[in-house]
Amino acid sequence: MSLFEKPAHVLHDMLQKKEISSVELTKDVLARIDAVEPQVGAYLTLTRDAALAQAEAADKKIAAGEDVAFLEGIPGAIKDNICTKGVKTTCASKILDNFVPPYDATVMTKVKAESPVLLGKTNLDEFAMGGSTENSAYHVTHNPWNTKCVPGGSSGGSAAAVASGTAIWALGTDTGGSIRQPASFCGVVGLKPTYGRVSRYGIVAYASSLDQVGPLARDVTDAANVLNVISGLDEMDSTSSPSPVPDFTKALREDVKGLKIGLPKEYFTDGMDPEVEKAVKDAIEQYRSMGAEIVEISLPHTKYAISTYYLIAPAEAATNLQRYDGVSYGARVDGADLVEMMTNTRTEKFGEEVKRRIMIGNYALSAGYYDAYYLKALKVRTLIQQDYTEAFQKVDVIMCPTAPTPAYEIGSMISDPLQMYLQDICTVPLNLAGLPGISLPCGRSSKGMPIGLQIIGKALDEETILRAAYTYEQSQNYHNEMAKLGGEQA
């Protein structure tokens, strides 16, 4: 087993015991990047030289006998909508083609305090709008399990990097499923924390009331460890939670006896791929056999979640993206006067999906329509939240598929945005409710594509979903399997 195939916690132990050096590990991952990145296309920016320098620095610290932080010396990747001081942050948009942030996002400050090796910035759907990474203005990222397929999105680059061994761990963001769905498509673990658990300062905003940062990882243990690093109250983010942050690794124990698992009937709907349904139901049976109690529940407002999301998110996005006007940073397309310059810049430099959502959002907010659309959506959002509150009186966690299908072929859905939006049915309601969710592999389709199980928890109760996920993971072998790429496919 090559180093790049190992999870971060194993590599951390090896570094600590000085069995390997960070430089050795980093070179192994860089070699993997050379070998498979041309087929995968997970990255937008690679920072090889800086990565090697960071590896050397980490080795020096470790040699000096200093305490080794969890991420210390371990190569990871950052989604390109997270501001990284001095490293280009494009959001996969031409409008930020030349944007180098003068500051670090709070999650980057926290990550950097661990002295990790940062390999670069990963691809995404432009401004995190999309579920396939096909909306990147730069290139399409390919699913490592079948390069004809999408990796999911919008954190498709981060998921594909972790799945293909071109990063050991990665950060993504999740507004309507953008961590969990690509994790599901790429067969890795993805965790969206409770809204407010992780600071959003420095995350290029898509929909402010829904965005969260979280880890994409090889296994549940790595996800818990990365969550430990990035969580906590941040005075720069007024929406971050003052709740104390537990040590999430303490939740990593095999114990689901008596755990009450809710199965929402609304999530097992028509249009769900039968192989996905079977894999998830098998996983539920596995839980039952391990001592969990399965309870059928109802989340009656689920059917309104997609329309609610596609009013709230575009409305917030429309205002959030107003700042890209060619005036003081980012791309500028000249015009005869100010208005023409702004119009030209936004018309030429935003992609189709971004423009579509800006238009939906502005329509929903415009005078005379606000009450009928945006305000109503906010009210329905409250109803969806109440559904969960009631359900969680009866159960400890809720389980369902992460996505209704496995990864589909590149280009097969891009011309039908509405169909694409419906793919978010299992992930979007959590964002509306602000709840934590984790996706972990629970099967393979007949074509060999990964299938993800989603576990939803109560607000600020990431520990229970981590425990449930860990227990299941240990009963299976998915986390030890890595995608075979190109020539490797036997």
Next chain:
Amino acid sequence: MNYEAVIGLEIHCELKTKTKIFCGCATGFGADQNTHVCPVCLGLPGVLPTINKRVVEFAIKAGLATNCEINKYSKFDRKNYYYPDLPKNWQTSQYDLPICEHGWVDIDTSEGKKRVRLTRIHMEEDAGKLVHSGTTIKDSISSDVDYNRTGVPLLEIVSEPDMHTAEEARVYMEKIKAIMEYIDVSNCRMEEGNLRADVNVSIRPEGSDQLGTRTEMKNINSFKSLEDAINYEIERQTEVLEDGGHVVQETRTFDPARGITLSMRSKENAHDYRYMPEPDLPPIITSDETIEKYRSELPELPDARRARYEKDYGLSDYDAGIITSTRAMAEYYDAVVATGADPKLAANWIMGDLSKNLNEEAIDITKSPVDAKRLGDMILLIMKDTISGKIAKKVFKEMWTNPEAPEKIVKDKGLVQITDTSAIEPAVDAAIAANPKAVEEYKGGKKKALGALVGQVMKATKGKANPQMVNKMLVEKLK
């Protein structure tokens, strides 16, 4: 037909917090361009606002000082429009749940006391400043943006359309200025743009209770411009109606140099601000306890102080009104009175010579070359008959450029009043001897003739003789 004007003001008042409303940048005026900036106020991708608690405190105090109700649940909203001085292309403001509502202030006009109601007071961020290569944005090849002012906290104080003359509008704005100064939330320096107003004006036939179509004049930054703009607009609208036309609802700009208003944009081109709740800031929840704490911290307000001056010092309503029109003047007055000076004399000197000199040299009362202590000491000299009121004018003039204590100036310049009869007597005798005609007239019953003799004595003593004593001695001698 006679028309009545209906006037409402939206006053923007810059708060004197040390830092901006949503970030830690300094708020100071006059710094080099783009030096008081950070990622947050520059609206860079990824940044989030955090509320400056001081701004909420100042807003609540402003509300309490203007008899507003404080909303215990208030929130920020995004007011969306594209302009290069607004880096996010939205202004973080308050829409449907402002921090203060339903207040009022009383004003004094030449036609008596009047109450002006306040609709609301809300918090918002200021925009940056455009520096054009030409004189306006239209005739400029390029424009620079200075973001130093971006994010400086503002209160927007919105009145009901309760005013009907330019004078009322001016006095109302003066009152708001005084209150904001008293409660120490703003420097209110109009020349620095700390206080500026958008004015809505409409006219209607006298006696009508319908509102006419209004126009709005933006960014009026002096009391004179305010009155000029309103008067011009009332005249213009009257002409339009008398010519059988209709007033167009529009935003107009006031040109202070020419004293006229010009059309900027009509209602058809008005922005749809697409307001939405600011998702990055939690609602502002204010407890009764906090409100009461802020209330207890409020200083004595202009109306209360004015009543006290009338009651305790016997000042006239008019004088008390002028003395309390700014906190600085009232504080100066209190300091003069604290020296033991007679309160009425103190008021007269402040409203008279002091104000005249300050106005002539455009000096703020807080920087007066004659401070309150020295003015008080000078008034004490008058009260002790050391100098006469007339000599005091000379002393005051000298004090304006001479930092010495008034006693010393009076002594050095030999201005001490002569109250010794033996010192005055020779001059009195000389005057009688030299003016037989006046003496004769006086004795013949023409009492006025005495004035000429007093004048002679005063002249001979270089004004230093106590005039009452001179008078008395002459009367004695001419019996």
